[in-house]
Amino acid sequence: MVMGPTHAMSGAAVGLAVAQILPGQWGGVDTAGGVIIYAGLTAGAALLPDLDSPQATVSRSFGPLTGAISRFTENTTQAIVNATRGRRDPRCNNGHRTFTHTLWSALAAGAGATALIGAYGRPAAIGLLFFLLGLGIRGLLPEWSGSTDWIIVTAVAAALACGAWYLVPAGSFEAVLGSAVTVGCLTHLLGDMATRAGIPLFAPLVPIGGRRWWKVKLPGGLGIRANGPADKVLLLLFTLAVIAQLGLVFADGPQMILPEVFSGATHRT
Numbered sequence: 001m002v003m004g005p006t007h008a009m010s011g012a013a014v015g016l017a018v019a020q021i022l023p024g025q026w027g028g029v030d031t032a033g034g035v036i037i038y039a040g041l042t043a044g045a046a047l048l049p050d051l052d053s054p055q056a057t058v059s060r061s062f063g064p065l066t067g068a069i070s071r072f073t074e075n076t077t078q079a080i081v082n083a084t085r086g087r088r089d090p091r092c093n094n095g096h097r098t099f100t101h102t103l104w105s106a107l108a109a110g111a112g113a114t115a116l117i118g119a120y121g122r123p124a125a126i127g128l129l130f131f132l133l134g135l136g137i138r139g140l141l142p143e144w145s146g147s148t149d150w151i152i153v154t155a156v157a158a159a160l161a162c163g164a165w166y167l168v169p170a171g172s173f174e175a176v177l178g179s180a181v182t183v184g185c186l187t188h189l190l191g192d193m194a195t196r197a198g199i200p201l202f203a204p205l206v207p208i209g210g211r212r213w214w215k216v217k218l219p220g221g222l223g224i225r226a227n228g229p230a231d232k233v234l235l236l237l238f239t240l241a242v243i244a245q246l247g248l249v250f251a252d253g254p255q256m257i258l259p260e261v262f263s264g265a266t267h268r269t
């Protein structure tokens with residue numbers, strides 16, 4: 001797999017870019033604060049698919065909670081593969097990189113986030129931000145290995161999410177924030193697709209030659225190795241993209257973060 005930092009950083013870079021090109025009338029991303037929230041959601045969602053592996057660092061984000069979620073997810077996705085596999089698909093003994101690594105689960109995650117925020121509004125957006133920031137921070141700092149590091153991750157994610165309360169855009173923002181979750185998941189899938197193992201992007205809906213869980217991957221030998229040179233180069237490029245875009249987002253000055261607080265400020269156009 002591509003390493004956690006690359007996933008998190010690519011999610012942030014793509015989120016910053018998408019947030020800035022989304023039309024303002026879709027709601028939500030017409031302030032720098034909205035852009036930051038959007039990118040925070042995509043950065044965390046870019047780790048979300050790997051919650052199907054109890055061994056993944058991201059499964060230690062919230063200690064026992066994400067540990068239990070990942071064991072449940074791995075068992076469930078394994079069952080999904082075995083229930084839907086074609087006659088030539090091998091039996092699945094490990095749910096990692098299966099259902100959560102499909103296009104459909106990326107769309108479902110965004111739809112679920114949209115429904116949740118639509119029903120509960122700002123508190124749901126902040127709760128989701130808290131959870132996904134936890135995954136994102138953990139993804140960026142995989143070398144933390146102590147058994148209590150998750151407490152720090154949880155505290156930092158909670159502080160950031162609470163601090164973001166007033167940054168959540170006003171009005172109907174559920175679809176635009178929900179789209180951030182799908183964008184983050186898709187960024188993860190693109191990263192995994194670039195590795196040698198590939199992912200079952202269209203499974204189980206597109207059968208080919210008796211197989212439903214065939215994998216999409218780069219042609220012959222082009223796949224990159226986790227933590228290899230290509231992974232490091234990608235991490236560097238995405239980091240530079242994040243820094244450059246943050247510069248653009250904040251170029252208009254701090255009043256763009258909280259226009260309703262700074263009097264006389266105008267919205268981003």
Ligand SMILES: [Zn+2]
Pocket residue numbers: 001049050097101188192
């Ligand atoms: Zn993955």
